[in-house]
Amino acid sequence: MYKLSVVSGGKVALPRVHNRSATRKSVSCLTKDGSAYIVPFNNQFKVYSIDTRQCIKALKFANNDVLSSIFDNDSVEVVHIELVNDDDMDKIRVYTNTGKVAVLKYKGKLATEIKNWTLDITGEVFAVLADGKKILTTQQTGNSYKYALYDLIEEEEGKFQVNHIETFENVLLSTWSNNNLHFAAVYMNQDSKKSVLVKSLVDNSVTQNFPVPSTTSSTTMNSHFVTALALDNNGEQLAIGFASGVINVINLPDLSHRLLKWHVDSVLSLGFTNDNAYLLSGGWEKVLSFWQLATNMQHFLPRLNGIVLECLPVSDKYYALVLQFAENNTSSDYQITLLNAMDLTSLLAINGPFPVFDTVTGDVEQPISTVTSKSSVSSSNMLQSKKKQKRELLKRKRHDFTAPMFVHPLSKHLYLPHVSSLQTYDLYKNEQVNYQYVTSSVNNAAGKVRLELTIQDPVVQDVKFTLDGLWMITYEVEYPPEGLLSSKELSHVLKFWQLDDNKEWQLRTKVLNPHGSNVPVTNIITAPNSINSSQGCLTADNNGGLKFWKFDSKQNNWCLNRLLLPNYNHFSNSVQLAWALDGSLIFHAFEDKLSIIEFHEFKLLEDENGSPVERTLDTPIQALTLVNDSTLIISTKTSLHSFNLLTQSTISSFDLYPYVNAVYKPGHFARLMAYDANTGRIAVAINQPGDAVNGSRTLQHKSHILIFNSDLTEKLGTFEHNKYISSLVWNYAADFIFMDIKSRLGIVSTTASSEMVDESNNDQAFESLHSDSFTEKLLELTKKKVMVNTEAEDVNDEDIGLEFINGNLAQNKTINMNSFTSLFENTDNVQMDTLFDRVMKIIT
Template sequence: MVVQSSHWNVTVQGSGRPLEKGHVFASNGRHYIALFKSQIRVYFLSTRQCIRTIKTPDLSSVAGSVLSKSNGSILYVILTTGEVLVTNWKDKGKSPILGTFNLNIPDGTSIVSVCDILNSDYEHEEFLMVVGKISNNRSPHTRTILRAGRSDSTELFTAKNITIFASSNNCKRFVFLSSKNELIYVRLEQDQNIAKNEKVTFAYKTPITAMAVSNEDGIVALGTSSGIIQIVYAEDPETPQRLLKWHIDQVKSLRFSKDDSYLLSGGLEKVLVFWQLDTDRQQFLPRLNGAIEEVSIEQTEGELYSVKVSLNDSQDLELLILSAVDLTSRLNVTGLRPRFATPLANLEKSRKRLLKLKAPLEDATMIKNDFTAPFEVHPISKLVYTPYGSQIQAFDIAKNEQAFVQDVAFAIQAGKVRTENLIADPSVDLLSFTKDGKWMCTFDSLPTPELDNLLSSKEVKYALKFWKYVDNPQGKDNTQGQWELSTKVVDPHGPQTAVVGVIPAPIAYSDGQGFLTVDNRGGVRIWRPRVPKDVYVKAGVVTKNEKLQQTTWSLRKVKHGNGKHQSNSVSVSWSQDGSLIALGHETSVVLIDMNTMQELDSPRMPSLAGSRVRWIGFLQDNLVVLSKDRLITFDLSTFENNKLALAFSSCAGGSNLIALSEDKDLIAVAINHYTENYDIQSSILFFSPGSLNPVFTGSHNVAIASLRYSTAHECFVFLDTDARVGTISTTTTLLEELDSVTSEIDHAYEMNVLLQNARAVSSTTYNGRDFGDLSGLTPKVLNPQSFDAVLQNTEGLKLEALFESVMRVI
């Protein structure tokens, strides 16, 4: 059945990556507000849940955010251009977007950093900020401390040739470093109208990479590229300067605590270091997920830290909220983390080069860089899985949050510095699920480190792993379940032979319990699980009536490749009846009998690809072939070409930009192309195998990195270069998805309100009232975990009944 074009909708479900700036703690200390490119998300720290999502215009150029001091529900989001977006993040009954206005900033400048709000009165708002020219590198520019409102602005201080600057937590102190390594210390007076500044001398030895200044006393911390932290006393030059030594590589972030008693530092080691300045004692929080880029502090009580962690070179960030008391994690905010074939920074470089040359576009689809990224949708749980370094990330697109991250290959958890960067971590290159979702197959590679000029430095170790999903792992308190390794095969296609494709077996073959792998020489292998006759019972773990079976995977069928010729232009597909395997290698396409694993001599396949094969697939009785410059379909029942023959340029990762729907008998292809301004946008086309006229034509405002058909969602799912997940679905499916998401967010918001009300009641004290003799009562300590039993099963429960249950706990 083919659905008409008018019944399809392109919808973006996810929010993408967290932005580099603009995240703030709510004034009550119980919420955290995170900014994404097109959304503001509000998290309740006690439950770790997102309780509200606010759709916004493009916020990618955000300079910072501040909360109103007179009304903590009002959030001002300030862009580098001076535009201010006013939102109400808290009150659900009102429209969240209250309006916009522009700040009066000097012409030719941009807002580099937003420090504080000085006046919260409506139409008389004033902000404290630093303005100047924005640069991605640390080239010297003029920086100005500015007090700006809607109609006027006042320059408080200006310094030239500044490479790096920092402000204190209370925004009363600033420190600037010039290109000549001159340190300028600025102190604002109480009215914040007059600025006093002075130059501070310090012993410069290595480049300064991070700075911080205390709220009082003018203590300045300078982090260096060598790892040494210099402590300079700007207001007391007679005090000897100090050195703090622990980091062995570049210091990337420094921040003083709210009371200035501690200095927090972070760098490439993935360790957050706490320096007690009075005693020189150190405390460590190791094994974070990446290099520490920035640390900020909740300003009301100072009991929470926000740590921004850089996960890779693709602008992927993680926001970690920590308790200042015991350093436990209170919240983790991250987006989908796909692995793009080339860094996304290359896209902007190519765009600037084309704009400079003003080159005519003979073929708008001929894009130099391959920025595709693989992902798979689990057929049962609907989670989106992306390989990410040595891990796989499972992302829930309905809740728009990370479900879990699981290690697939062993990697060094500590941060690598200096020559340790030559030691490569394993990389998960491929993953696939069986049709029933019970098994997962992954393929990872591990290059040999280039150390000491070893002869084996160019060798790569490969591993094929088979995982079984376990709902409730025995001996572990994990209701979410996890993947457990069943079988590991080292060099599954022989030494130094890489697997370039993994696909699941059709239901017709062993009930879908199998995988097919293909290598870069065109070799094909079929794997299937085997349950041994012996049943092992582990004492103390299972009862006599329970059976614990050990399942291993083994090689069942083999077709060898063509010897020494290696190529990444290899693709394979398996027909639904299980009888045929189609193999595309370089420019040739052959059919293989699954039973004999021999190529079919008669009838011979004609030349279909015409160029290097990117992808190949079966759709009913048709064979669909995507090559470097065309998309064609071939009718296997008549052995003739169909009418569908589409010419366009596909990148090396073109296999990620095409998907088939057997239920709807559709071919979906995403075509990325340049616009007149050399931006990259995408078109999505649906075809029937026998027709050149598209069934559906859609568009997306950014490039698409991957496209899949999800049997669980009954629609097509795509991933774009902004790390956002979108769906192409019928109207009915779309409305059901939106209703589901809205109801979950509404329920989380109502739970948040109830829990806050319960806490307010439980913490209320009554003075001067006679309640009789209370000496016989046992005191009861309440904490957020006291309500876990009440909140475990709330499905279908009315709010009044839930509130009564909460009050019983109190």
């Protein structure tokens, strides 16, 4: 019996990223002892251990009825997380933009009844400030925002009194200090000129209002367009970043100011350190800049993974960066990076899967730049671009939101091509394993700024693995610069990678234009075990040509072994391949025609009359799967067929026209069909548009996953999912893995463990977080002296276990740094048993 469960993945939740007036995008929480970091995702809360750099706890919304009801809508976001100040150190209080408040434990099993309530407040909650005593709400009014400030008085748990204090009109940009006690905003005054408001949230010690200082005599829009703000903890320094790259630091007591110039594109983030000594800034250069305000000295942390959207201190020990991988313009991909403030080493890299969809999704938020490109928006058309994007999405009758995703046969890791890179994601550990650049592009070494944003990076189109898992084949397309005579001449590159001893992929062979100049590779399939131990692959082009590549042990390289010349007089991207397990036959689908190729002769299979054995279907073939070496599953634009190769007859057919026709680009429906080679079962994902609201179309979708037996004669299961499914793959075991448009990962399986699905809460990882460090524990064990009573009932079993590990109970021997000196005398060729005996003699 199959079950469907969403168990992993998700995107980092940035609640204020779609509000152009917000400079502070993220929400996170550091535990009281500073050992764990809590970050919200769009489907769960994740708790990370800073010491081990791993996710040690996931509080999944789907596993709790209360959390499911609170986050039942995509528009619900977590705007604030704070620790509950009581005897229980394991609780957090969560505020959402809809006014919901919930108290939950981040340690231990999720309570079935989570305390929650709703604030009596109008408008969308924007932030919770002043140690939970102030609420800021926001509402968009044309090109600006209207803010409202409220007093939040907690009379008792679950009962709040909310009093309106003040309203701020025509706000363009806002921020607050790290201690949440001071607020600053850039707004448009009654004379239609930009002004700055700085206000203390707890008293009247700071209240200032003044025009935005000019940074240049230029009248260009970029030199006056404010893109970032930062306010120090004392309310005495305000930093203003502009689209031109200039930073203006204002001393608020006397309104004197100075200019800091280094950025060559828009300043996207600013932040003061808690001691007000340094100003942090970041932007398109993928560099974190440190400005020492007393001396104007500057330090840099270069080569970050993405552009810097936010840079803020977390306590006095860490810096938190929000990075955006802007190269992917189909979705907004974010990563939160936690840096050690002492040596600027990365402690945590928090992100989810990074799929690249075929169509731009509706939640894309492009950063501001001086130019307009696919990955950015300029200050002049910032507001129009968002409306245009939504209008175009609604105008389209059908969308192709599929994304490529592949599974490694041995590690079971998911591989997602991410423009010019390749992300490796562990479904079961729910974390990124690796992020590797596999192409040559500008972004690999540095960030792109200004007109460089129009340069298109190479794109990884396909990834395949040999069945032994030792080789990876990638196919990429390189784009020349625009505006040249050769701008339409694309380069197609086939690469072969070997897995080294450190589990890293090393490039071994690179083939430029493997099927000729300007000829794309439309499909790749790896060889079965019967052909060169699976160390081979077939590549197909858009004109019917086929080439067989294999690893030659004598040449110690990948070589072209056989080829079949193009044999059609037209071009098509509807090309699919299937390979028999014994390697004798290859099934080649081109448009609506299915032909069979005899591998050893590498030519079309012919009948008794010398005519090619071909079969023509009704519409172009979208997917091709060979099941149990006897049944061929064929999906066209209108139907799904199972064809018996032995009897040359159709076993069963299904009409797919309402779900497939004109929805997916050629070959992309293959991303939604998976085959379990162990059982012969087939899984198919079907996407449908959501129900219309008030007669108008929405961008919401729903989906189904259907499980069939090997010849499609029996349906073994039907499952619903509330989002568009972008990928469906088999994990070389017993599970089908799917990813939806929200980057959430799920499984359809008969063997799904309760730990993954039901979140069996094992708190062993927390024991180190709420106790002494490992070193202190070890020291305690080595020095501990226990008097063992001869009566068994007086002996503590736990102490006996600890002391037995440390040494003999009857002796109280102290181990110091010199205890093992004799152990290393003459250790050559010593067997492990002998070495163990030596250790035991020393400690006993």
